Amino acid sequence: MELDLTDEQRMIQAMAREFAETAIRPIAVEIDREARFPHETVKRMGALGLMGIMVPERWGGSGADTVAYVVAVEEIAKACGSHAVIMSVNNSLYCDPLLTYGTDAQRERFLVPVAAGQANGCFALTESQAGSDARNQATLATRDGDSYVLNGKKQFISTGREASFALVFGQTDRAKAHHGISAFVVEKGAPGFGVSKTEDKLGIRASDTAELVFEDCRVPAASRLGEEGMGFTIAMGTIDGGRIGIAAQAVGLAAGAYERAVAYARERKSFGVPIGQHQMVQWMLADMATAIDGARLLTLRAATLKDAGKPFGVAAAMAKLFAAETAMKATTDAIQVHGGYGYIREYEVERYFRDAKITQIYEGTSQIQKLVIAREVLGRTAGRSA
Amino acid sequence: MKILVAIKQVPDTATQVKVGADGKAIDTAGITWIVSPYDEYAVEEALRIKEKRGQGEVVAVSLGPDRVKEAIRSCLAMGCDRAIHLNDPAWNDADTLTTAKALAAVIKQEAPQLVLCGRQAIDDDMGAVTAQLAELLGWPCAYWIMEETVDADGKSVRAARQAEGGLEVFDLPLPAILAAQKGLNEPRYPTLKGIMGAKKKEIKDVKAGDLGLGAEPPQLAVIGLEALPPRPPGRVIQGDVPAAVKELVRALREDAKAI
């Protein structure tokens, strides 16, 4: 297995690191406190090509691969978890399905501006009764001549308020249950499409999490992505890729907190020596370093499989599970290394801790990742509990 | 208009420099290499001139071993059109004059109208190559440039250099050489497209013989390198404020001789 990054991947990593250090880190505290969407830096990320990394140039993107995407997301997340999720949603949950399932006409209209970073996209699957149980869609998309009429509510949609385009899932045929789900691209400003609220959150506070409402919202049939009934397949395939991005976000959050913990362990003294000389502090740092490397390698493996066109779903679930758990543990311990100061906002590790929690929840909770992995371990039927 | 930018690969600014085993060079193990920051201003300015004029070519040139390719590639990723790599063991111990001679030979071949450099490389901080180059070529040269404008027909450049308390403005007939100071511009980040496209751009390898240059003994010999002595610890003056201030003033006057 190739463990070295290519020259291009290394340069992309270096660029993302420098951009994160100089442009994102200085505003990370403020946007978290104010829960403010960072338009200024997201636009710049778009111009740099960070919002459509895996999309070919022909469709407005950068023409790089999933490995490049992963190393870039990690660098951004090291500075700010909110920026990382905005980036990951745009790349994985919007651009990826548009590229994979879109017709050329759809790509031209709905993909090019988003991959080029001039507009943002979001992915609207979750509903109040359809989270882990995403099949249980209540949103209806009723065919009417050359269009569909959407009615329903989507919940917890990242970038939902700021996005110009939403990839929305709804039932076109209730009788067929999840085989009756279809996917649509809905443009901001379409009559009957509105944002009813945004959530006040524990972490990733600068990424807006919105409720989207569809009331007799008419969507042209030409905006349906894939065939009728393909929606659930599109959603699940898309989230498989998204999990690689969230794994990278989790690795970045863990690594960002870890770097701070190491610096602090060198500086802070107790009982006459730097705290890094106490074995129990060393223990925490050694565990962090090991888990972060493991999470990073799992993430890179999933990305490499995806780039090679091989099945990567289970590898992505493992990467996301392990990286999310690592992020939670490493950010908790980074606070511990900081002692009381870690609990204080000024020292910033507490933000990594708050941001890390969501990585265990979205794009499939840690429990759902275990289901996916166990199903593979036991064989598809044996693992299905209900 | 053809613009040539001379760049140098240097250790990252955050490097903890260690003296190497031979005591005459630094230990390069584990060093992260970057394009010298002042040279990045030069690259950025060259690209801006080209963009403003809507045409032209920006050629990056660097002298050094194989690892320098990485620095060259970042300049190509920023937007330089092609590059020349002066890469020959004959230049392993190149001093500033040898470097300037090699660069001058390339410049004669390439015949650019403008050459941009950084005001100095941040490794040894010599800041000599630009001036030596100007001397060898017989071209006008301005250092520490904060602003420049090339006139519409590309015959001259107005350059403002940092001087104490203000800017000193010169008109230089082209071809000329300018050395960039911090503040000239804000270098761009390479875009992903730029990075992905860099590999397709030409990097020409050039040896001393290709320029008609032979091995020359360096004019400058390094006798030895010494690490800086560790900084003595600071001193905290204890006691109540009036007494402490008195002691501080005394220490500044008598011990440090600072006031």
Ligand SMILES: Cc1cc2nc3c(=O)[nH]c(=O)nc-3n(C[C@H](O)[C@H](O)[C@H](O)COP(=O)(O)OP(=O)(O)OC[C@H]3O[C@@H](n4cnc5c(N)ncnc54)[C@H](O)[C@@H]3O)c2cc1C
């Ligand atoms: C900040 C944020 C951003 C989000 N962004 C988006 C987005 O952009 N687009 C989008 O569509 N959705 C988004 N979501 C929704 C997210 O994906 C869901 O919240 C998540 O999938 C969990 O669903 P739920 O909240 O309904 O929890 P539930 O499904 O109700 O789960 C509750 C608990 O039960 C457990 N559980 C449920 N089923 C099982 C099972 N079969 N076996 C074992 N345990 C189980 C879960 O692991 C969890 O611990 C976002 C959520 C948040 C909070």
